[in-house]
Amino acid sequence: MQFPERFSNLPEYAFPRLRALLDHHPAGGDVLHMSIGEPKHAFPAFVAEEIASHAHEFAKYPPNDGAPELLQAIASWITNRFGVPIDPATQVLSLNGTREGLFNACVATCPETKNGKQPYVLMPNPFYQVYAIAAAAVGAKPVFVNATAETGFLPDFSTVPDAVLDDTAIVYLCSPSNPQGAVASADYWRDLLALAEKHDFRIFADECYSEIYRGEAPTGALETAHKIGADPERVVIFHSLSKRSNLPGLRSGFAAGGPKTIAALKQLRNYAGAPLPLPIQRAATRVWADEDHVIENRALYGAKFELADDVFRGINGYVPPQAGFFLWLPVEDGAAAALKLWKASGVRVLPGAFLGRDVDGANPGHGYIRVAMVAPIDEMTRGLHEIRRHLY
Template sequence: MNFPERFSDLPAATWPRLRALLDVPTKAAETINMTIGEPRHAFPAFVGDILAANLAGFNKYPDNDGTVAHLDAIAGFLHRRYGLTVPHEQILTLNGTREGLYNAAMALCPEAKNGKPVILTPNPFYQVYAVAALSVGAAPYYVPATAATNHLPDYHAVPAEILNRTAIAYACSPANPQGAVADEAYWRDLITLAEKHDFQILADECYSEIYRDTPPTGALEVATKMGAHPERVVIFHSLSKRSNLPGLRSGFCAGGPESLRRMRLLRAFAGAPLPEPLQAVAAAVWNDEAHVVENRALYHRKYDIADDILGHIDGYQSPQAGFFLWLPVSDGEEAAVHLWQETGVRTLPGAYLSKVQDGENPGTGYIRVAMVAPTQDVQRGLTLIRDCLYG
C-alpha cells in the first residue's frame, strides 16, 4: 500500500522505543518506574458514588456539546481560576486533551497560508503536536526550548518568512518535560507576535494546577486582558493531572466562538463525546477544589525531596510546576540503560521527546523523571538516580 510520505517525518513512537532500549536485564530485585506521567495519587473519594448514581446514562448516546452541568462546572473553574467568563458555546468537552490538541489542527489549520502552512511546536514536545501538523499537510517547525531560552520556546527567534506562513503555534505551560512556566510577559509577547503574523495559539495547560506557590498565568486570561482577537487563543485543560484521573479521559478546550464552532462541527462527524456518567463525574470534580489543594501539597513534598537529593548537581533545575524532573546527563540513552541495569529505575531519555534540529537533538543530554509514584518510592528512586549517575 502507498502510505502518505509526510508521516515519514514523524519521530519514532516513544514507548515502543523505550521498551526496546530497556529490554536488558537488571541487577535490581525491585524496580521503580519513573517514565510515564501517569498520576498515582488518589482521586477524589466521591467519584465512585457519583458514577454509580449515573450508570443509567450509559444507555444513551451523549450529547455532542456536553451536558449543561458539565459545561457549567468548566465555566465555573475558568471563572474561579482565571477570572474568565466563557459561555457554553465557547467550551468543548474532550475525551482527554490529546484528542483536542490533535483535532484543533484538523479543524483550524488552513490549507494554505503564503504557501504551505507552518505549525510551530516547542522542541522537546508532546508528540501529538507534530502528528497533528503532518496530518493536515502543514510543515512542522521545531523551536528549541532549552536552558538558553529558560526551557520555553523563543518564537520571536523564528525567521519572518516562517512566521508569515505560520497558522498555528503550540505552546505548553507548565512545560512538559521541563516544568518551566510562561509568565504574563511571555504570553503577551507571544500573543503580540501572533497578532502581527496572524496565527493561532493552541495553549496546552494540562499541568496548570500542579505548581509550587504561584498559579501559572493562563494564555486566554492574558489574551482577554490584552483585547486580542477573540480567535487568537484556544486553551486545553485536563482532569488527568489536576485530579489524578487519567483513565477518565476527560478534558476541555475553550476559545473563540468560530474556533469552537469548527471544532464542534468536526466532533459531530469524526469524534465521540464523553459518556454522560463520566461527564457527571467530571462536573463534580471540576466543581471541587479541596482535593486539588491536597494533591498539590503531595507534589510540594516531592519537590522538596528532589531538591534535597539532587540540588547539588551541576545543571539541576528544580521544576516550577508539573511533576517531571529534566535531569542533565552526558547522554540520555546511555544514562537510562545504565540506571536500569544497575538500580532497576526506569527513566525516559530526553531525546525520545525531541526532534533532531540543525544536526542536534536538544533532549540528548537529559533524562525525564516522573515523580508520580508514592512519596517513599520517589525518594528511593531519586536517591538511586543520584548515587548511580552523580555519585
C-alpha cells in the first residue's frame, strides 16, 4: 500500500516527539504540564446554559456557513474590535476552530501553479504546524522565514528574494506570534500588504491570540488593510474562542475577508466542511457578544506576565512577551533543557526546535523552550521557579 510522497518528509508532530523525549524517564516531582497551550481559566458560566437550552437543536443539521445570528455577532465583534465594517453574509465564515480554517483556506485558494511553476507558501519559522501541512496538501512548496531575536521574533519577508515572492501564492503570519508573543505593528502589516500587492499573493493572518495582551490591543491585518484602502481579498483573518474565552473544546472560530475569498472557502465547506452543531453555535453567538469575561481573562494573564518578568529578571536573552500566553525562554539546547527539567522537577515544557525547521542547516528554535502560562497562578509560580532553579 502506498502513501502520498508529499507528506513523507514531514517531521513527527511536536507532542509525540515530546512524549518520546520525556516519557521513558521518571518525573522528578509532581507533574506540571506547561507544554500545551490549553487554557485553564474558567469560561463563561452561561455557555453551559445556552447549550442546554438549545439541546433540542442537536436534532437539526446546522447551516454550513454558520447561523445568521452567529455570523452577525462575529461581524459586530470585528467592527467593534478593529473598526472594520463587515457584511456577515458574504465576508464571514464560521469555523470548527481556526486550525480547520487555516488548512482549508489554503486548499480553497492556492492555485495549482503560479507563473507556470509550483507555487510557494511562506510562513514564519518557528510556526504553527498546520501551515506546513496545508502547503504540502495542495502541492505547494513551503518556505520557512526565520523569526529570531534579530528580527523582533517576526519574519522579515522583505528579505525573501523577488523571484520567490513572484511565485508565492500565500503568506501565513501569526500575530501575536506563537511561540514568541511578538506583535506585528501597523507598519509591519502595511509593508506586508505592499509586498502582497506587488507580488500578488494572499495573507492568512492567524490572530487567535489577539485578545491576550499587555498594554495596547494588537493591530489586526484586516484593520490595517481597511485603513490604507487595500484590496480586502488580499487578507483573511482567523480567530477563535479557544484563547479569548477559554473555550478550546467549543471549537468556535471564524474566517473573515473579501467576499470572493470567503465564497471560495464556503464552496469547499459545502463539500468537505464540518459545521458546528446548532447548540454550540447558539452558545458561541453569546460568547462573541460578551467582553466582560475577556477583560477578566486578560487580567489573569497580566498577573502571570508580571510573575514571569520577576522570575526571569536578569536572565540574558529573556524577552517579556507582548501578547499570547507563552514564554520563549533562551537555553543552550531546548531538548536537553526540557529533559533536564523533567527529570529534576516534573515540569513539562516544549523544546523550541520541535516547532521549527532547519534553514541553512540550523533550526531557529534550537536554543529555546516554549512554556505555556495556562495553569493556575499558584502552579505557575512553582513551575517558573523550577525552570529558573534548574536551567539558569
